[in-house]
Amino acid sequence: MKAVVAVAGNGLTRLIEVDSPVPDDDEVLIDVSAISVNRGELHRLRGAQPGWRPGWDFAGTVAASRCHDRTSFIPGQRVFGIAGGGGAWAEQVVVPADHLAPLPADLDDEIATALPVAGLTAQRVLRLAGKLPGRHLLVTGAAGGVGRFAVQLAAEAGAEVTAVVRDEARAAGLTELGSHRVVTDLRLLTRDYDVVLESVGGASMESALDLVAREGLVVSFGNSARIPATLPVARFYPKQAVLRGYYLLDDIVTHPPARDLATLAHLAARGSLRVDIDMVLGIEALPQVLCALSDRLIAGKAVLRMR
Numbered sequence: 001m002k003a004v005v006a007v008a009g010n011g012l013t014r015l016i017e018v019d020s021p022v023p024d025d026d027e028v029l030i031d032v033s034a035i036s037v038n039r040g041e042l043h044r045l046r047g048a049q050p051g052w053r054p055g056w057d058f059a060g061t062v063a064a065s066r067c068h069d070r071t072s073f074i075p076g077q078r079v080f081g082i083a084g085g086g087g088a089w090a091e092q093v094v095v096p097a098d099h100l101a102p103l104p105a106d107l108d109d110e111i112a113t114a115l116p117v118a119g120l121t122a123q124r125v126l127r128l129a130g131k132l133p134g135r136h137l138l139v140t141g142a143a144g145g146v147g148r149f150a151v152q153l154a155a156e157a158g159a160e161v162t163a164v165v166r167d168e169a170r171a172a173g174l175t176e177l178g179s180h181r182v183v184t185d186l187r188l189l190t191r192d193y194d195v196v197l198e199s200v201g202g203a204s205m206e207s208a209l210d211l212v213a214r215e216g217l218v219v220s221f222g223n224s225a226r227i228p229a230t231l232p233v234a235r236f237y238p239k240q241a242v243l244r245g246y247y248l249l250d251d252i253v254t255h256p257p258a259r260d261l262a263t264l265a266h267l268a269a270r271g272s273l274r275v276d277i278d279m280v281l282g283i284e285a286l287p288q289v290l291c292a293l294s295d296r297l298i299a300g301k302a303v304l305r306m307r
Helices: 039-046 116-128 145-156 203-211 233-239 248-254 258-269 283-294
Strands: 002-006 013-017 027-037 057-065 078-082 092-096 100-102 136-139 160-164 181-183 193-198 212-220 242-245 277-282 301-305
Touching: 002 283, 013 283, 027 078, 027 116, 027 283, 039 283, 057 092, 057 116, 078 116, 078 258, 100 258, 116 145, 116 212, 116 248, 116 258, 136 145, 145 160, 193 203, 203 212, 203 233, 212 233, 277 283, 283 301
Parallel strands: 136 160, 136 193, 160 181, 193 212, 212 242, 277 301
Antiparallel strands: 002 013, 027 057, 027 092, 027 301, 057 078, 078 100
């Protein structure tokens, strides 16, 4: 089968022939039809050893299953899921059964493959915040995949959402998704926020710690700027606020995502969760997509067809 592999620690990839994977007990072999690209994979590729196999999000059909419950997944069944160990940018991938969910009949593979990493991250960082009705929530990097889902899920739960984006062009559509306010400069904000979802790092992270309310919560789940942040200790600790880190690929090991994936698919299928896809291309366009992602030219998600 064909699979994407890292050439060296410089972000370059190749599509080559490799051996097909073989499922173990309670694993499922998937014929992959579509994958989506995340910033995390881009960062991993820049430091990867030659031969490393990237890829987390995928959709496709069951080729074979070794589940003890023979009715869980059957050959030909449409599914989507997350390969926490990578390797999904391939014609076939093997994952644990509890990292998969069936696809509703009216949900396209291209839409489904955009859900796992971004949707699960948004869903789970919001869960850390507890009850949201009436609370003020700040989302940095709101134009990205996680940000767009977080805005929608938080607004639907009753929070008043402020979205932060890099420029006016990337602000398009965020009000329709549920943002009460969209800004391009954190210095424009004067109120304190009960919950801050922070994924940019650097100065954005420093501002997040400064803008959180007394006994509020800051969840850091990314560093897209790849810039260290300085903790404003004198302004932060008197608030008795909480700074919490979150990393999805660790979380799904202890809390398998099958049920949450099914929820996301249900929301997307009924139109309650909009999936903004910026581009759908063939896998041969991966180098161009990675460049566009690096240059922040993608609003929402980029999807590539494997077949």
